[in-house]
Each structure stands twice: as C-alpha cells, then as structure tokens.
Amino acid sequence: MPALETKLLENAFYEFSKASDSIITHYSTLESQIRELKEELEEKNRALERASEYLYTILDSLPVGVVVVEEKTILFTNKQAEELLSEGIIGNLNDGNLKTGEVKNGNGHYRWKKEKLLNGFEGKEVIAIEDVTEAEKVKERNERDERLMAMGEMAARISHEIKNPLGSMELFLSMLISGKLRKQEKKYVDYILFGVKTIDRIINNILSYTRPRTLALKQEELFSVVKDTLDFMSVSISIREINVDFHATCKGCVSFDPDLMKLVVMNLISNAIDAVDKNGRIKVDIKENKRFAVLIISDSGVGMSEEIRKNIFNPFFSTKDKGVGLGLFIVYNIIKAHGGYIEVESAENSGSSFLIYLPKERLSVV
Numbered sequence: 001m002p003a004l005e006t007k008l009l010e011n012a013f014y015e016f017s018k019a020s021d022s023i024i025t026h027y028s029t030l031e032s033q034i035r036e037l038k039e040e041l042e043e044k045n046r047a048l049e050r051a052s053e054y055l056y057t058i059l060d061s062l063p064v065g066v067v068v069v070e071e072k073t074i075l076f077t078n079k080q081a082e083e084l085l086s087e088g089i090i091g092n093l094n095d096g097n098l099k100t101g102e103v104k105n106g107n108g109h110y111r112w113k114k115e116k117l118l119n120g121f122e123g124k125e126v127i128a129i130e131d132v133t134e135a136e137k138v139k140e141r142n143e144r145d146e147r148l149m150a151m152g153e154m155a156a157r158i159s160h161e162i163k164n165p166l167g168s169m170e171l172f173l174s175m176l177i178s179g180k181l182r183k184q185e186k187k188y189v190d191y192i193l194f195g196v197k198t199i200d201r202i203i204n205n206i207l208s209y210t211r212p213r214t215l216a217l218k219q220e221e222l223f224s225v226v227k228d229t230l231d232f233m234s235v236s237i238s239i240r241e242i243n244v245d246f247h248a249t250c251k252g253c254v255s256f257d258p259d260l261m262k263l264v265v266m267n268l269i270s271n272a273i274d275a276v277d278k279n280g281r282i283k284v285d286i287k288e289n290k291r292f293a294v295l296i297i298s299d300s301g302v303g304m305s306e307e308i309r310k311n312i313f314n315p316f317f318s319t320k321d322k323g324v325g326l327g328l329f330i331v332y333n334i335i336k337a338h339g340g341y342i343e344v345e346s347a348e349n350s351g352s353s354f355l356i357y358l359p360k361e362r363l364s365v366v
C-alpha cells in the first residue's frame with residue numbers, strides 16, 4: 001500500500017477511535033445522568049405517594065364526611081362519608097341546587113354544605129357533612145331545661161296560691177257533710193269533696209316535684225329498684241298480656257333516692273303499658289358508660305310524632321283521655337334533681353325509648 005494511503009488510513013482510524021472514545025465518555029455521562037434522574041424521579045414519586053397518603057390520612061381523620069361529586073356520580077368519599085353512605089344519607093344531598101341543608105335519618109341529625117371546585121377541577125363539587133346529632137340533643141336538652149324551669153316556677157306559684165283557698169273549701173265541705181243533709185245533698189257534697197281532694201293531690205305533686213324535697217340519697221343498685229317496681233306492677237302488666245323483657249347489662253350501682261327512683265320507673269312503665277297493645281313488648285335494660293348509669297325503657301307501642309315528643313315533659317301535657325300530664329314532668333324534675341338527664345327516641349308507630357342518665361359522681365346538687 002502506498003505510504004500516502006497508509007497515512008490516510010491511520011488518520012482515519014485515529015479519528016474514529018477518538019470519536020468512539022468521546023462517544024463512550026458521553027454515553028457514561030448520559031448513563032449517570034439518567035441514573036440520577038431516575039433516582040430523583042423515584043424520590044419524587046415516593047414524596048408524592050407520602051403526600052397523598054398524608055392527605056388521605058387527614059381526610060379520613062376529619063370529624064366530617066367529605067364527598068366529591070360530578071353531576072350525580074360520586075368520585076371520592078372519605079372514611080366518615082363512607083359510613084354515612086352506608087346509612088343512605090348522601091343520596092339525599094345531591095339533589096337540586098341547594099348549597100346547604102340538614103338531613104335527619106332515624107335519630108341521626110346531619111348538616112351539609114356544598115362548594116364548587118375551581119383550579120382546573122371545574123364541574124366537580126365537594127360536599128362536607130357534619131354529624132350534629134349530639135350537639136342537637138344537648139341544644140334541645142338545654143332549651144327544654146329553660147322552658148321547664150320557667151313552667152315549673154309558674155306552676156308552683158299558681159299551685160301555692162290555689163292551695164290555701166282549697167284547704168278552706170275542704171274544711172267547709174267536711175263540716176257540711178257532717179251536718180244535717182239529705183241523702184242526695186250528701187252525695188253532691190261527696191262529689192265536690194272528691195274533686196277538691198283530686199286538685200289537692202295534683203297540687204301537692206307539683207309542689208313536691210318542681211322543687212323536690214332534699215333527696216334521700218343512697219348508694220344502691222338501679223337493678224333492685226326496677227325489679228321491685230316491675231314486681232309491684234306485675235298485675236297490670238299481666239292483665240294486658242304484655243311481655244316485659246328485663247335484661248340488665250349491669251346492675252347500675254349509683255347514688256340516688258330509691259323512693260323517687262321507683263316513682264320514675266313506675267311512671268315510665270305505666271306510660272309504656274298505655275302505649276302498647278295487647279301482646280306488646282316492653283324492654284328494660286341498665287347500661288353504663290364512663291360517667292353515667294343509663295336506665296333504658298323501650299316499648300313497641302304507638303310512638304310519638306316529633307310535635308308530641310317536644311312537649312311530653314311539659315306539665316299538664318297529655319294525649320290521653322284520662323291523663324293528667326304530670327307523670328313525665330315529675331320524672332323530669334326528679335332526674336334533674338339527681339344531676340342527670342333524659343333522652344327520648346321515638347317515631348310514630350315505631351315505639352319509644354326513654355334513656356335515663358344518672359351520674360356516677362355528683363359534682364353539684366342541682
């Protein structure tokens with residue numbers, strides 16, 4: 001091969017090997033850059049995953065239900081909302097153009113608010129649902145306390161004013177009856193005397209339970225009070241062929257006035273008897289939580305409308321032909337005097353439950 005050609009070939013090889021060295025160097029630089037980028041991407045993905053985990057944990061820990069919807073389709077629900085979904089609440093919220101509202105489901109009470117999503121998520125809406133059942137119960141209890149205290153004071157004042165002239169009437173009627181009267185006249189006076197005594201009994205009830213006498217507190221079992229009262233009422237229960245299921249989850253050992261508590265149980269059971277038909281069911285249970293012993297008296301009876309339920313503790317509120325309407329007023333005052341409270345769950349034709357909460361430790365005398 002001529003020298004010139006050899007030289008050219010050598011040069012070409014030299015250039016080729018230089019170029020391939022440079023390619024190898026660039027390739028390995030590129031490779032390490034890709035590796036770095038991949039690591040960076042993986043790190044970013046992990047951070048993104050952690051961020052979304054963090055977001056979902058926050059959403060699931062919220063004490064409100066969060067739902068994202070598009071038209072009628074549910075796109076996302078947090079844990080709270082999933083529970084509400086299973087209770088059939090959410091279906092009621094996604095209708096119409098309302099932005100806020102309230103839903104009642106059985107004894108649950110929920111408040112919701114709807115907002116449109118922005119920033120590229122247009123068309124989607126977020127609904128926040130808050131369970132306000134407990135807050136509403138406390139609100140209702142406080143309103144009831146205020147109302148009944150005012151009513152109680154008024155009833156006590158009126159009763160006090162009636163009591164004196166009533167006493168004189170009874171005295172004069174007794175004198176009249178012991179004098180010379182014809183048979184028919186004596187019968188009439190007897191009727192009047194009976195009426196006067198009935199009024200006197202009602203007034204005594206109001207006076208002694210609106211401001212109950214000092215409680216004779218004893219540390220006793222609610223179980224024995226319920227058992228004694230049910231035994232005492234067994235005749236009126238069996239005559240109507242009512243089935244009473246007394247199953248005490250615990251004995252309910254708290255401090256209370258046993259005589260007054262018997263009156264409470266008696267009033268609640270006799271209301272339950274009035275509410276159920278023949279072959280009806282009354283269930284009695286005693287439970288407890290951290291702060292309260294809870295006596296629960298449920299019946300399978302007629303139940304109450306919302307309107308009736310709101311008024312049952314008012315003095316002289318009765319839906320019965322021969323009811324005076326003082327039973328639950330007395331119950332309310334006795335439980336209040338014990339530092340406890342009452343909850344009522346009821347729906348028309350679905351029976352009623354009265355829950356009596358008695359504090360395990362009494363902080364103050366009400």
Ligand SMILES: Nc1ncnc2c1ncn2[C@@H]1O[C@H](COP(=O)(O)OP(=O)(O)OP(=O)(O)O)[C@@H](O)[C@H]1O
Nearest residue numbers: 271272275312318319320323324325326327328352
């Ligand atoms: N278990 C129940 N089921 C359905 N309604 C009830 C029940 N308990 C109470 N009620 C309603 O509450 C009202 C008031 O009850 P409350 O015991 O105060 O008076 P009453 O039973 O009518 O008369 P009384 O003074 O003789 O007790 C009743 O008339 C009834 O409408």
Ligand SMILES: [Mg+2]
Nearest residue numbers: 267271327328
């Ligand atoms: Mg009653």
